[in-house]
Amino acid sequence: MWRLVLALLCLQLGEGLLRIPLKKGRSMREVMRENGVLESFLKGLKGDPGRKYLPSNAVAYEPLTNYLNSFYFGEISIGTPPQNFLVLFDTGSSNLWVPSTYCQTPACGDHAMFNCSLSSTFSDIGVTYTLRYGFGDLSVVLGSDTVTIQNIVVKNQEFGLSLDEPSNPFYYLDFDGILGMAYPGPGSILFFIHSPSTHSPHAPVNPTYNYGGEVILGGVDPQLYTGEVLWTPVVQEIYWKIGIEEFSIGPSATGWCSQGCHGIVDTGTFLLTIPGQFMSTFLQQLGAEESDDGYIVDCSSVPSMPTLYFAISGAQLSLPPSVYVLNNDGVCNVGVESTYVSSTNGQPLWILGNVFLRQYYSIFDIANNRVGFALSA
Numbered sequence: 001m002w003r004l005v006l007a008l009l010c011l012q013l014g015e016g017l018l019r020i021p022l023k024k025g026r027s028m029r030e031v032m033r034e035n036g037v038l039e040s041f042l043k044g045l046k047g048d049p050g051r052k053y054l055p056s057n058a059v060a061y062e063p064l065t066n067y068l069n070s071f072y073f074g075e076i077s078i079g080t081p082p083q084n085f086l087v088l089f090d091t092g093s094s095n096l097w098v099p100s101t102y103c104q105t106p107a108c109g110d111h112a113m114f115n116c117s118l119s120s121t122f123s124d125i126g127v128t129y130t131l132r133y134g135f136g137d138l139s140v141v142l143g144s145d146t147v148t149i150q151n152i153v154v155k156n157q158e159f160g161l162s163l164d165e166p167s168n169p170f171y172y173l174d175f176d177g178i179l180g181m182a183y184p185g186p187g188s189i190l191f192f193i194h195s196p197s198t199h200s201p202h203a204p205v206n207p208t209y210n211y212g213g214e215v216i217l218g219g220v221d222p223q224l225y226t227g228e229v230l231w232t233p234v235v236q237e238i239y240w241k242i243g244i245e246e247f248s249i250g251p252s253a254t255g256w257c258s259q260g261c262h263g264i265v266d267t268g269t270f271l272l273t274i275p276g277q278f279m280s281t282f283l284q285q286l287g288a289e290e291s292d293d294g295y296i297v298d299c300s301s302v303p304s305m306p307t308l309y310f311a312i313s314g315a316q317l318s319l320p321p322s323v324y325v326l327n328n329d330g331v332c333n334v335g336v337e338s339t340y341v342s343s344t345n346g347q348p349l350w351i352l353g354n355v356f357l358r359q360y361y362s363i364f365d366i367a368n369n370r371v372g373f374a375l376s377a
Helices: 028-034 038-043 049-053 276-286 299-304
Strands: 004-008 018-024 072-078 083-090 096-098 123-133 136-149 152-164 177-180 210-217 225-233 240-244 246-249 261-265 272-275 289-291 294-297 308-312 315-319 325-328 331-334 336-339 349-352 360-365 370-376
Touching: 083 096, 096 136, 123 152, 225 240, 225 360, 240 308, 246 276, 272 276, 276 294, 276 336, 294 299, 299 325, 299 331
Parallel strands: 004 210, 004 360, 083 177, 096 152, 261 349, 272 336
Antiparallel strands: 018 072, 018 210, 072 083, 072 136, 096 177, 123 136, 136 152, 225 370, 240 261, 246 308, 272 349, 289 294, 294 331, 308 315, 325 331, 360 370
């Protein structure tokens, strides 16, 4: 079973590492398919997964296509007494928001909603923002309250309370909100752990979800990886953006990154996102064909498909076909999508989502502005 294991070195904990269990629930794609709305949703969907990284006057621009396949969530609580929420720990955004009782749409009513009148520590800030998506807008109002993650208590934390959520696709999300863990940007509703405490209770794991890995705050667990950690610097302190020196399909270097590529390490994106100008050649070399179910390959051919290699900081990080090909009830598709958004200075942009990250123990070291990768044990 694939698990996602992340370590974030963004605080010091006197009691050792803080482990946040991740729950593996149904993906939004599965839920929408069960409800018979996936096909119509995909037909009306417009957007580019890279647009979430473009500058915007709004709090965020984040197409939820990224979350169609995501299913790794963790629990936090907000308020006094605490109100619990399942959130996506997203290294590709910098905002914390949850549904609220201000919102009257079905999408909110089907999820845990924050009720500010039930919290003695809530403060209303009253500023409204719009989170812009490719298919609609999510509006939030700012407030502040106590946020608890396991034994960490953050007082007076700003967060967004949703005012309106469109049913498609928010109604079908198995998680309630998003906790962004990227670098702060202009207008970000940033979650910042600044006052660790050891006095709040351990958050239980919801037994209706399968264990899907964990987020570790404050350190690294060497038992969860093998070999040495490969460290690579963050090239732009907005997202966890790193340099990619080359990309190879099997033993053959493509030359696509001869002038340099950038990659964003993003837990909020499930698929491996490839620069759009290379997508056709990539699929051709893999023998994949496009269909309504994605980029399809013959399941019997998967063992003989080539391994993908990313050259990062002088090392080759491999992605075998057993990892990048997804078998959904006997239908095998290549876990990729494309973006036509370039990096800041025009470099081709890759998004290293969970298809890549579940192969590697991933360390986000904000103190030293670097990301570490080691083969997951």
